[in-house]
Structures are given as structure tokens and as C-alpha cells.
Amino acid sequence: MEILNIEGAEDTPKIILDKGNGIFEISGRSLPEDCAEFYKPVLEWIRSYSGDSNASTDFVFNLEYFNTASSKLILDILSALNDVKGTTVFWHYQEDDEDMMEAGEEYRDLVEMPFELKSY
């Protein structure tokens, strides 16, 4: 499968989806003007990956900040990951960022796959 590699910018996150090396990560800031358009390739990639996935997939969110439109798209990504067998989601947040921790806890409550919160 082709690697999806999106460079981060001041209003969009860095994204690497790499089946070969087992790296799946969304990091940085997410406040794009058109969230649906921005995340479309990510959702398409995950949907096609779900038919041919690795034995286990560790999917990492390492977000500093996201807007409410992105929050909906993050839930869509988690829903798509639900169809990928052997997925564990890792939600990284800065130790003193209680809002980002709480956001992780809320997503954990909304999905049914293994979901771990990790502070750094």
C-alpha cells in the first residue's frame, strides 16, 4: 500500500500512514478551513487498509490542538479504525494539558476498541 504522508502546517497536522513500517500517526495542530476535505484522503486510506491490514495496528494521535470541526473528523477516523482488526489507539497528551486528556477520555468512551491515554 502506498504511504500517506502529509506535511504539517500551522493549521493542519502532520500525518503518516505507513503500513510497511507500521507507523500510523496524526500529530500537531488541526484547524483546517475545510476539515472534511482535508481528512478525506485519511479516511479513504484507512478504509482501503482495513481490507488488508497488518496483524496489529498502533494508531497514534499526538495532537497539540484541534478545533470542533476536526473533533468530528477524529471520531470518523476512530469509527473507520473500528473496522481494522487488531487496532489499538494511543492518545498522547502533554502532562499538564487536562483538556486534551479529557478529550481523549471522551473518545475512549465513544469507541469500542482498545484505547490508551499516554502523557508525556
Add this chain to the structure above:
Amino acid sequence: MEFIYDLHQSMMTNNVILIYEGDFTQETTKSILTMAERNLESSGEESTIKKRIFNVMVEALQNIVKHSDETECPERGRHHSAIFLIGNEQSRYSIMSGNPIRKENMPGLKASLEKINSLDKEGLKELYKEIIKSTTLSDKGGAGLGFVDMARKSGEKLEWSFVDVDAESAFFCLKVNIARFK
């Protein structure tokens, strides 16, 4: 020319540290965020508070970008004309915005703001979860979560009012407070 002095005095009296008036786009949003971030960096504000301010600013600015094209002023040849302010008082920051809206949209907006202000922390959390599960992004790309998120980050009630402009439009004013000390 005295209005310059008056405006400056008015900003000082009202503890306003930033005003932007004019067209609002994603590009201006980014510039305003960068400017405010530098201000906050140099003020040495606590990181949780900085992030909450940033959060509320993004939602307020993107609301203006998405919704203020509702009314146009052809005679003035201007669209998207709105205002955005940041206030810095001793005990709190305030993120303020003002933008024209069509009167027909007022009841819906009022109802959702009143609902949000009637809820406590837990109630807002439940409302957020309820909306995020059921929402689809609007044509304008909004998730319908902006005000709920602002209220959660603020921890205080949203302050708002509508000023009558003409038969079709009103000016929607919003103030979101963020306490400096928890």
C-alpha cells in the same frame, strides 16, 4: 483625528489588548492567532490558560468566517464585515466578537445559546458527546459544536446580545471569559 485618541482611550478603559475589524478569512484567522500567541508567550501565561484562549479564539474566528457572509452591505461594498477583540483584565481574559446575522436566524441561535447557558459542566459534556455522535458537517464545514466547546473551555456563562441593525439584519455580539486562575 481625535477619534484615534478616543479609540485608544476606549481600549484602555475597557482593557482591550487587540482589535481586528474587517474581512475574516482562514488567512486572517491564522495571523490573529499568531499575534495573540506571541502576546501570551511574552506574558508568561500558564499553558492551560493559553490553550483555552487559543481554543476559544479559533472557534470564534472560524464562526465569523463561516457565518458572517449572511448579510452584505452593498452600499458600503463590503462583505464579511465583523469585529474581533481580546480583553485582558486582572482576573480574566475575554474573547469578544461581533458579526451581522440575518434576523430569521436569531431564534435558532438564541435557543442554542440559552440551552448551553442552562447547563453545568457535566451537562455541557453530555451535550458535546450527544452532538458529536449525531452531527454531520454542515455545508459551511461546521460541526455545531463551537459554542458548546467555548462554554466548556470558559467555565463561565457565555455573554451575548443582538443589536438591531435594520429590517433584515442584527449584529450578534459574543463575549467569552476565561479566568486566569483556576
